Amino acid sequence: MSDTTQISKDKLLVEAIANGTVIDHIAPGQAMNILRLFKFLGKHNHITVGFNLRSGELGSKDIIKISDVTFSPSETEQLAILAPNATINVISNYKVIDKYDLRLPNETIGAFKCPNSNCITHVEEAATPRFKIFVNSNQEVMMRCHYCERVFTREVVLKNNGLEP
Amino acid sequence: MTNPLFQKDIISISEFTREHIELILKTARQLKENPRDDLLKGRLIGVTFFEGSTRTRLSFETAIHRLGGQVIGFADASNTSLGKKGETLADSIRIITSYVDALVMRHHMEGAARLAADISPVPVINAGDGANQHPSQTILDLFTIYETQGRLNEINIAFVGDLKYGRTVHSLAEALCNYNARIYLVSPESLAMPKYILDTLDKHHIEYSIHQTIEEVMPKVDILYMTRVQKERFDETEYQHLRSKYILTPQMLTEARSNMKILHPLPRIDEITLDVDSTPHAYYFKQAANGVYARQALLSLVLNKEI
Numbered sequence: 001m002s003d004t005t006q007i008s009k010d011k012l013l014v015e016a017i018a019n020g021t022v023i024d025h026i027a028p029g030q031a032m033n034i035l036r037l038f039k040f041l042g043k044h045n046h047i048t049v050g051f052n053l054r055s056g057e058l059g060s061k062d063i064i065k066i067s068d069v070t071f072s073p074s075e076t077e078q079l080a081i082l083a084p085n086a087t088i089n090v091i092s093n094y095k096v097i098d099k100y101d102l103r104l105p106n107e108t109i110g111a112f113k114c115p116n117s118n119c120i121t122h123v124e125e126a127a128t129p130r131f132k133i134f135v136n137s138n139q140e141v142m143m144r145c146h147y148c149e150r151v152f153t154r155e156v157v158l159k160n161n162g163l164e165p
Numbered sequence: 166m167t168n169p170l171f172q173k174d175i176i177s178i179s180e181f182t183r184e185h186i187e188l189i190l191k192t193a194r195q196l197k198e199n200p201r202d203d204l205l206k207g208r209l210i211g212v213t214f215f216e217g218s219t220r221t222r223l224s225f226e227t228a229i230h231r232l233g234g235q236v237i238g239f240a241d242a243s244n245t246s247l248g249k250k251g252e253t254l255a256d257s258i259r260i261i262t263s264y265v266d267a268l269v270m271r272h273h274m275e276g277a278a279r280l281a282a283d284i285s286p287v288p289v290i291n292a293g294d295g296a297n298q299h300p301s302q303t304i305l306d307l308f309t310i311y312e313t314q315g316r317l318n319e320i321n322i323a324f325v326g327d328l329k330y331g332r333t334v335h336s337l338a339e340a341l342c343n344y345n346a347r348i349y350l351v352s353p354e355s356l357a358m359p360k361y362i363l364d365t366l367d368k369h370h371i372e373y374s375i376h377q378t379i380e381e382v383m384p385k386v387d388i389l390y391m392t393r394v395q396k397e398r399f400d401e402t403e404y405q406h407l408r409s410k411y412i413l414t415p416q417m418l419t420e421a422r423s424n425m426k427i428l429h430p431l432p433r434i435d436e437i438t439l440d441v442d443s444t445p446h447a448y449y450f451k452q453a454a455n456g457v458y459a460r461q462a463l464l465s466l467v468l469n470k471e472i
Contacts, residue, residue: 118295120276126255127280137368147276149177149297151361 017046020067022089023079028052030082031062033163037082037111038075045069077105081112081133081154082163084141104141107132112143115160119148131157170466174282175290178303178336183343186307190317192472193308193455193462204465204472205234211265212238214292215247215254216273220431220453221292221301225269228460237265255284262287267468288467296332302430303336305459306390309452313426314387317341323349323382326392326411326436328358333430334392335362342369349382350375353407356394378410384420389413389446391429393436413437418446428452 023034031049035041046067055061070090071079079086080102090098109130114121121129130146133154141154158164170185181189210229214222222240229236239245247257254277262268262285270281271292278291278298293299311317322341324334328350338348338358342365350358350373357375366373376382379389394411396404412435413427426448429437433449441447465472 114276116275118273118275120254120272120274120280120294123274124254124277124280126253126284127276136364145276147279148295149179149279150275 015048016094017048017065017067017091018094020045020065020069020091021071022091023064023066023083024061024087024089025055026062026064026083026086028060028062029164031064033082033158034064034079036163037078037161040066040069074109074111076102077108078111080104081108081141081143082158104133104135106134108143112157112161114145114148114150115152115156116145116148116150119145119150121145121147167470168466168472170463171468171470172288173467174285174288175300175463175467176278176282177291177298178300178340179298181300181340186304186340186343189304189459189462189466190308190311192466193304193458194312195472196461196465197455197458200231201465202231202233204461204469205229205232208234208266208468209264210234210236210238210464211261211268211270212236212292213242213261213268214238214240214271215242215277216271216293217241218271218293221271221299221456224453224456225290225292225301225460227457228464231457232461232465234464238269255280258284262289267464290463290467293332296330298336299332300336301456301460301463302333303340304463305452305456306333306337306428306430307340308459309426309428309448309455310388312455313448314424317344319345319347320388321347321349321386322388322390323351323376323379323386324358324390324392325351325379325413326394327356327398328352328392329356330395330398331392331430334390335359337390338362339365342366342371346371347385348373349386351377351379351382351411353394353411356398379413379417380420383417383425384422387422387424387426389421389425389427391427391433391437391449393434411436413441415440415444418444421446 048065050063052060084104086102088100089096110128114129121127127147131143134142136142142151143154143157144151212225226236258281267288268285269290269292270278272294275295275297278294282289291298291300328334391413425446427446429449431453
């Protein structure tokens with residue numbers, strides 16, 4: 001049986017998942033980054049991904065439905081850096097048992113490498129890469145390395161980590 | 166009352182409040198006027214220079230000895246078994262800090278001092294971590310500005326030379342954001358002040374302007390902060406063209422204010438000609454001497470509840 005059950009005029013209907021997570025309202029282009037960051041493609045979970053779907057709030061959006069996965073608080077923070085306006089729906093037995101909006105975290109630990117090649121995090125295992133996150137006056141998401149104190153835009157950090165900004 | 170820097174790490178100038186800076190400068194001034202040889206009595210300080218820097222190391226060691234403390238350490242990690250045997254920096258720090266009352270550390274990688282501070286049970290003073298921070302240099306610069314001008318508020322200061330890679334100018338410019346400075350930036354276009362520093366100046370409503378020659382800012386400034394335009398950053402023809410613009414000579418000082426002082430983090434190579442040294446504006450050697458008092462103040466405050 002296929003995941004996609006039918007395509008109507010204005011809706012893409014995908015099969016409901018029994019248990020897992022639906023990440024909705026992902027900014028277009030970020031769904032692939034989420035799959036890459038969490039290495040979901042190498043696992044055997046059932047995944048449905050929609051790119052550039054029509055969305056009232058965003059104009060267009062990406063969406064991910066992934067079975068048998070829930071996100072820990074620290075994973076939720078990493079997710080929020082890629083998709084700060086997304087909504088998480090936790091599904092259990094076909095029902096939404098929890099629903100919340102992602103919020104940009106103040107800090108992220110261990111998820112992203114520091115783009116500064118002379119940062120101590122590249123040679124010392126004890127120095128787990130760690131960034132403070134803030135929004136600057138141009139409304140850009142900025143990330144400041146705890147160790148080398150360099151400030152990067154979110155896009156530079158993502159690019160340096162093999163993710164498309 | 167316990168001073169707010171007691172047992173604190175000194176890693177980055179950005180962590181200091183205006184009150185911290187003023188306490189350090191006041192302490193430095195007191196120690197310069199009334200030397201104390203008891204503030205580090207019975208204390209052992211690790212001075213570990215994983216990267217060589219003779220002036221900074223001797224300045225720290227002088228400060229410690231003058232305050233009655235003792236030193237263990239090394240001038241260059243290549244002469245030690247650290248690293249060679251494959252030990253991590255984290256393990257080296259754990260061991261050294263189990264011997265001493267405080268650690269002064271210099272390392273070529275950015276963030277090394279923060280890592281040490283996160284691990285160490287005793288206070289860590291950053292003596293330079295790569296291109297990142299060198300807080301005792303900024304303190305000695307502020308101390309010297311105060312000493313020569315009688316104030317830190319509303320100083321007119323020109324930063325000249327390599328403003329792109331110059332760690333000292335970045336930290337000093339950031340520190341002066343607390344003091345409503347007027348900043349003149351004089352550099353080749355390719356060595357201009359980085360945008361993130363300009364953003365910080367904007368955020369603090371600090372007035373600044375960008376210039377190509379020293380002469381155009383000379384009559385306006387109280388402090389001329391010189392740095393070296395390094396030859397290796399340019400091809401030979403370009404360097405020869407730029408070189409003359411960023412070399413300070415006595416002839417360029419004719420329009421200078423009488424209170425104007427020239428500072429330089431040193432070493433000076435050829436960017437200030439030797440005949441400038443005898444003008445009343447030259448202050449860079451006294452600035453270097455002030456490094457001892459600035460470091461005495463930091464060490465005293467970190468290791469004494471009250472002074």
